[in-house]
Amino acid sequence: MKIAVCVKHVPEGTSRIDPGTKRLDxxxxxxxxxxxxxAVEEALRLKGDSDTEVVAVSLGxxxxxxxxxKALAMGADRAVLVSDDAAAGSDLVATSRLLxxxxxxxxxxxxxxxxxxxxxxxxxxxxxVAERLGRPVVSQxxxxxxxxxxxxxKRQTEHGYDTIEAPLPAVVAVSDAINxxxxxxxxGIMGAKKKPQDVLSLADLGVDAGDAxxxxxxxxxxxxxxxxxxxxxQKIEDDGxxxxxxxxxxxxxxxx
Amino acid sequence: xxxxxxxxxxxxxxxxxxxxxxxxEPHATEWDxxxxxxxxxxxxxxELGLMGTCVPEEYGGAxxxxxxxxxxxxxxxxxxxxxxxxxxxHTSAVTLPLLxxxxxxxxxxxxxxxxxxxxxxxxALTEAEAGSDAAALRTSATREDGGWRISGAKQFISTAEYAxxxxxxxxTDPDTPGAGGISAFILDADQVRVTGREEKxxxxxxxxxxxxxxxxxxxxxxxHDEGKGFHVAMATLDGGRIGIxxxxxxxxxxxxxxxxxxxxERHAFGQPIAKFQAIQFKLADMATEIEAARLLVHRAAWLxxxxxxxxxxxxxxxxxxxxxxxxxTGEAIQILxxxxxxxxxxxxxxxxxxxxxxxxxxxSEIQRLVIARSVLGLAERAxxxx
Numbered sequence: 032m033k034i035a036v037c038v039k040h041v042p043e044g045t046s047r048i049d050p051g052t053k054r055l056d057x058x059x060x061x062x063x064x065x066x067x068x069x070a071v072e073e074a075l076r077l078k079g080d081s082d083t084e085v086v087a088v089s090l091g092x093x094x095x096x097x098x099x100x101k102a103l104a105m106g107a108d109r110a111v112l113v114s115d116d117a118a119a120g121s122d123l124v125a126t127s128r129l130l131x132x133x134x135x136x137x138x139x140x141x142x143x144x145x146x147x148x149x150x151x152x153x154x155x156x157x158x159x160v161a162e163r164l165g166r167p168v169v170s171q172x173x174x175x176x177x178x179x180x181x182x183x184x185k186r187q188t189e190h191g192y193d194t195i196e197a198p199l200p201a202v203v204a205v206s207d208a209i210n211x212x213x214x215x216x217x218x219g220i221m222g223a224k225k226k227p228q229d230v231l232s233l234a235d236l237g238v239d240a241g242d243a244x245x246x247x248x249x250x251x252x253x254x255x256x257x258x259x260x261x262x263x264x265q266k267i268e269d270d271g272x273x274x275x276x277x278x279x280x281x282x283x284x285x286x287x
Numbered sequence: 288x289x290x291x292x293x294x295x296x297x298x299x300x301x302x303x304x305x306x307x308x309x310x311x312e313p314h315a316t317e318w319d320x321x322x323x324x325x326x327x328x329x330x331x332x333x334e335l336g337l338m339g340t341c342v343p344e345e346y347g348g349a350x351x352x353x354x355x356x357x358x359x360x361x362x363x364x365x366x367x368x369x370x371x372x373x374x375x376x377h378t379s380a381v382t383l384p385l386l387x388x389x390x391x392x393x394x395x396x397x398x399x400x401x402x403x404x405x406x407x408x409x410x411a412l413t414e415a416e417a418g419s420d421a422a423a424l425r426t427s428a429t430r431e432d433g434g435w436r437i438s439g440a441k442q443f444i445s446t447a448e449y450a451x452x453x454x455x456x457x458x459t460d461p462d463t464p465g466a467g468g469i470s471a472f473i474l475d476a477d478q479v480r481v482t483g484r485e486e487k488x489x490x491x492x493x494x495x496x497x498x499x500x501x502x503x504x505x506x507x508x509x510x511h512d513e514g515k516g517f518h519v520a521m522a523t524l525d526g527g528r529i530g531i532x533x534x535x536x537x538x539x540x541x542x543x544x545x546x547x548x549x550x551x552e553r554h555a556f557g558q559p560i561a562k563f564q565a566i567q568f569k570l571a572d573m574a575t576e577i578e579a580a581r582l583l584v585h586r587a588a589w590l591x592x593x594x595x596x597x598x599x600x601x602x603x604x605x606x607x608x609x610x611x612x613x614x615x616t617g618e619a620i621q622i623l624x625x626x627x628x629x630x631x632x633x634x635x636x637x638x639x640x641x642x643x644x645x646x647x648x649x650x651s652e653i654q655r656l657v658i659a660r661s662v663l664g665l666a667e668r669a670x671x672x673x
Contacts, residue, residue, distance in 0.1 A: 216334070217335060220295055220351075224295070
């Protein structure tokens with residue numbers, strides 16, 4: 032079996048938006064999106080001692096190799112980075128196109144994603160990629176197993192769990208509650224540099240520059256604004272009628 | 288010139304930091320209070336490869352460089368200085384000298400269990416009347432039945448009660464006083480009797496023991512040549528003191544982190560105390576001295592891993608970092624005021640832990656001797672040897 036795990040290199044610390052480009056400032060140190068560490072861990076758990084191959088895939092600048100190396104240090108077998116100046120500024124639509132092209136080359140049986148990206152908190156890429164690949168997609172996986180040509184997923188919902196199965200090849204986005212990611216070992220860190228790390232350009236993927244980056248994006252950030260200031264808060268002292276006062280307040284705001 | 292860490296060094300630092308935040312920092316206060324030696328932590332460190340960071344892979348280590356190992360010691364000590372010293376002694380003072388001075392047979396027999404963290408190492412040099420003047424040691428080793436009868440007592444031995452392998456120094460030539468008559472031996476735990484445990488000012492998650500030896504050991508337990516023990520000890524301390532400097536940097540970084548955050552949150556006279564220049568200057572001095580000490584550590588480590596002379600720079604790193612740690616952990620308490628003096632905050636622990644870095648692996652006075660003899664071109668080791 033072959034499992035591809037899509038990972039993102041995100042800025043470390045507090046995110047800052049560059050007012051000029053209206054994009055996230057990615058100049059500083061970065062790290063593996065911690066939600067993706069759950070996806071890497073799940074791939075490695077499914078692999079166990081078998082000959083399953085785990086490939087970590089990312090789209091980003093050269094620096095994104097740092098995050099791919101973390102995946103390799105944890106135990107992934109190979110890394111693929113799609114990196115091209117023309118890909119900078121890709122929105123969801125363009126990113127999903129490029130990732131889908133890279134995944135199409137790999138032909139994995141299972142594609143795993145983390146539930147969201149911790150920088151801009153996007154949580155739809157897995158759906159967009161699955162759509163482009165024409166594969167079934169299951170999100171918020173709490174439990175995951177593969178049995179022959181079928182993936183079984185226990186999906187977390189607001190009301191309980193859905194038990195879902197889908198034929199492989201498939202795309203699954205795992206919940207951050209699915210596992211506790213392992214620490215990479217020193218041996219893993221030292222060995223990571225010996226594992227294959229391929230960097231692919233748009234040309235390698237056969238994607239036109241006009242379909243990537245800002246040119247290939249369908250969204251434009253028009254303006255950035257601060258969130259509205261919080262309205263004055265009202266403090267209710269409990270003199271025995273606090274519960275009623277809170278209910279009245281919520282009813283007045285039409286919240287209940 | 289390149290001041291950037293390599294990708295591997297950065298990843299090893301990040302791994303240690305993540306591990307410390309999750310597995311060490313939350314317990315450090317309790318370990319200090321309960322005087323608990325966290326055995327379980329060493330098993331986990333071993334699993335990650337951190338008990339043999341800079342030991343070559345063929346001997347069971349992770350094969351990283353000495354600087355990466357310094358980064359590990361700094362991060363461990365930032366969480367708990369007792370864990371820091373235990374790993375420092377285990378690696379710098381036992382595993383590395385066995386690797387450096389052992390025969391092929393000794394290396395392949397004794398190093399892998401240490402590097403894999405299956406056994407913890409202890410370094411037994413100091414005696415009741417042989418501290419800085421180590422060449423005055425009286426533990427004896429005499430030839431008996433084709434081996435050596437070792438007998439004597441040692442004190443201030445880190446981790447002795449949990450150690451599996453001892454690097455122990457004894458006098459093989461009773462007629463040669465001083466450095467010349469000393470040899471180094473490799474002992475197992477069952478050849479050593481732990482006779483006591485010190486009550487200390489700090490470093491309470493590590494143990495410091497007195498031991499007694501009266502054992503017959505095989506001839507193959509002699510490390511390096513007969514009479515070369517003092518050379519082994521001094522070469523060990525040359526590298527070991529860089530690790531203690533890294534430990535001092537880690538402790539101070541932890542104190543600075545707490546003091547900086549506190550200064551931003553604590554209000555006095557209507558504003559955060561970080562707005563007062565008196566506090567700002569303290570934080571500026573702390574940040575400056577921490578960075579200076581860290582750069583000395585990194586430079587000494589770089590010299591060592593490139594097989595360049597590092598005695599002088601290592602001594603400078605140890606001297607500056609340890610005195611900086613004692614001074615600046617005190618300033619951290621000052622920033623926190625009365626709260627800093629209480630056990631509600633960890634800075635009083637950092638202050639207690641920092642003091643020892645001016646004493647072990649060569650006191651500040653010995654470091655100054657080493658540096659002075661080097662810069663003045665005086666006979667090497669005549670005094671600094673002790």
